[in-house]
Amino acid sequence: MGGDAAAVEVRDVVVRYGETTAVDGVSLSLPRGRVLALLGHNGAGKTSLLQICEGFRRPDDGRARVLGLDPVGDHDELMPRLGIMLQSGGVYPWATAGEILRLFASFAAHPLDTDMLLDRLGLRRFERTRFRRLSGGEQQRLSLAVALVGRPELVFLDEPTAGMDTEARHTTWQLIEELRADGVSVLLTTHLLDEAERLADDVVIMRSGTVAATGTPAELTSAAAIDVLEVRADPGLDLTGLRAGRTVAEPTPGQYTISGSLDTAGLAEVLAWFATAGADVTAINTRRRTLEDVYLSLTATPTPVGATK
Amino acid sequence: MIAMSLSRGHVELLQFVRDRTAVVFTFFFPALLLLLFGTIFGSESTDSGVAVSRIFTASMIAYGILNTAFVTMGSGLAMDREDGTLKRLRGTPMPATAYLIGKGLLVFALSLAEVAFLILMGVLVFDMPLPPAGHWVTFAWIFVLSVVACSLLGIAVSGLVKNARNAGAILNVPVVALQFVSGVFIHPMSQLPDWLEKVASIFPVRWMAQGFRYVFLPDEAKVTEIGGAWNLGTVAVVLGVWCVIGLVLCLVTFRWSGRDK
Numbered sequence: 001m002g003g004d005a006a007a008v009e010v011r012d013v014v015v016r017y018g019e020t021t022a023v024d025g026v027s028l029s030l031p032r033g034r035v036l037a038l039l040g041h042n043g044a045g046k047t048s049l050l051q052i053c054e055g056f057r058r059p060d061d062g063r064a065r066v067l068g069l070d071p072v073g074d075h076d077e078l079m080p081r082l083g084i085m086l087q088s089g090g091v092y093p094w095a096t097a098g099e100i101l102r103l104f105a106s107f108a109a110h111p112l113d114t115d116m117l118l119d120r121l122g123l124r125r126f127e128r129t130r131f132r133r134l135s136g137g138e139q140q141r142l143s144l145a146v147a148l149v150g151r152p153e154l155v156f157l158d159e160p161t162a163g164m165d166t167e168a169r170h171t172t173w174q175l176i177e178e179l180r181a182d183g184v185s186v187l188l189t190t191h192l193l194d195e196a197e198r199l200a201d202d203v204v205i206m207r208s209g210t211v212a213a214t215g216t217p218a219e220l221t222s223a224a225a226i227d228v229l230e231v232r233a234d235p236g237l238d239l240t241g242l243r244a245g246r247t248v249a250e251p252t253p254g255q256y257t258i259s260g261s262l263d264t265a266g267l268a269e270v271l272a273w274f275a276t277a278g279a280d281v282t283a284i285n286t287r288r289r290t291l292e293d294v295y296l297s298l299t300a301t302p303t304p305v306g307a308t309k
Numbered sequence: 310m311i312a313m314s315l316s317r318g319h320v321e322l323l324q325f326v327r328d329r330t331a332v333v334f335t336f337f338f339p340a341l342l343l344l345l346f347g348t349i350f351g352s353e354s355t356d357s358g359v360a361v362s363r364i365f366t367a368s369m370i371a372y373g374i375l376n377t378a379f380v381t382m383g384s385g386l387a388m389d390r391e392d393g394t395l396k397r398l399r400g401t402p403m404p405a406t407a408y409l410i411g412k413g414l415l416v417f418a419l420s421l422a423e424v425a426f427l428i429l430m431g432v433l434v435f436d437m438p439l440p441p442a443g444h445w446v447t448f449a450w451i452f453v454l455s456v457v458a459c460s461l462l463g464i465a466v467s468g469l470v471k472n473a474r475n476a477g478a479i480l481n482v483p484v485v486a487l488q489f490v491s492g493v494f495i496h497p498m499s500q501l502p503d504w505l506e507k508v509a510s511i512f513p514v515r516w517m518a519q520g521f522r523y524v525f526l527p528d529e530a531k532v533t534e535i536g537g538a539w540n541l542g543t544v545a546v547v548l549g550v551w552c553v554i555g556l557v558l559c560l561v562t563f564r565w566s567g568r569d570k
Binding site for chain 2: 054056076079080082084086088089090091092094095099100102103104106107108109130146150
């Protein structure tokens, strides 16, 4: 059953902890075989939303379906098909990395080869190291291995690369890309923009428990096409004629920044103006909005008191 | 299912053995008490002519099981619940029963080791003779019923513990109180006020201790028991009933995570 259903379908989900509302009416959908990144500050409600999908608690309102099933009611049917990577905790501190991975492998019907996973995640030399002696990044990699060992169809990764060094982060990204190539659906939370930009097919930006924006990274960043045009030309030009409908500045002599309507016609107009002014243009550079610009503009506004957890 | 339970039990056991503080506290504490009590009162004899140290050894086996089954199980579960171990396991195909059987294996192994250690001390330090072969059968069923009942009650009580760091202290309150009123620390129980004797008889500890005294003491020692008999039938019934009560409480109160997580 549920073969055609979306990997994750969340409708108007509300999560409350006593007086505080951590998730306030969030809806999102993750089609099969895609990667969705939940982006947001700490306390934006990402982990709470993930907990609903993982079936660790029921939503206080709204509903969630995972692979077409109820994460709480169909727990036993769902678990063999999911891989869950928690942020922290819950690993026997005195057990070694190898023992822990083999323990979780023993829960799966057709587990991956644990040796292969240890190699892939660079954990081979820690096989006999006790969990409590591993660094944060190493623990994190083991936690990822634990989530993947059961050959899941859908994985939930809560800040998968937190605490990892650059190399481990890139290995992890590669691994997630391979999962996607194998048709595995991925729902991950992160506050790293480059991570979201590189991995995600879809991004949902959360703020104070609500969805602030949603779309592909390209959609989110290209809404304004070219955002800024930088032109290097003779210093001290009279910019009055250029200002119609545009913001123009000369922050350093000879370096002009123009923003405003910069579609193809707009660009031609700007360059024609420089030509008419008899200026010698030596360099032009266009800047598009990055996911970071979008993210910051959406999340930087002060949040209402009491709205976050 | 069996494989999952076994691998869980394996990791539990490794985990326990490597945590030396836990080993020392759960394991050597009853032995230390036995050594102290046995040495202080050891030379005295009871009305039946049996050395007090031998009576202590037999009764202390009940305490040993309480410690390894009830306290270890209860605090272990509270800890697993608080640090997210249970939650992480909940996010796998592993069923709850495999978790509990894994813990159960740990508790059985510990209890067996604890009891062997106490018996060994009784034999080596207090000259307690080993019981006749037939008594070991009785020992086996009392041991199994005791461990099962105490473990199940430990699981049930762990649900009441809000902060795992306090688990050991909370769980030890009933344990210590029951030692005093159940004929473990103070024997014979006839020294207790009548009503207290009746209250204590509701709980399993009295019957565990009485059963183990039957196993390890000569038959004439029964004069110091209430009613002057071993009452093994009642031992079986009371422990059996507590197993059922424990199981029901577990099923009703079991939670995978802390309250507000």
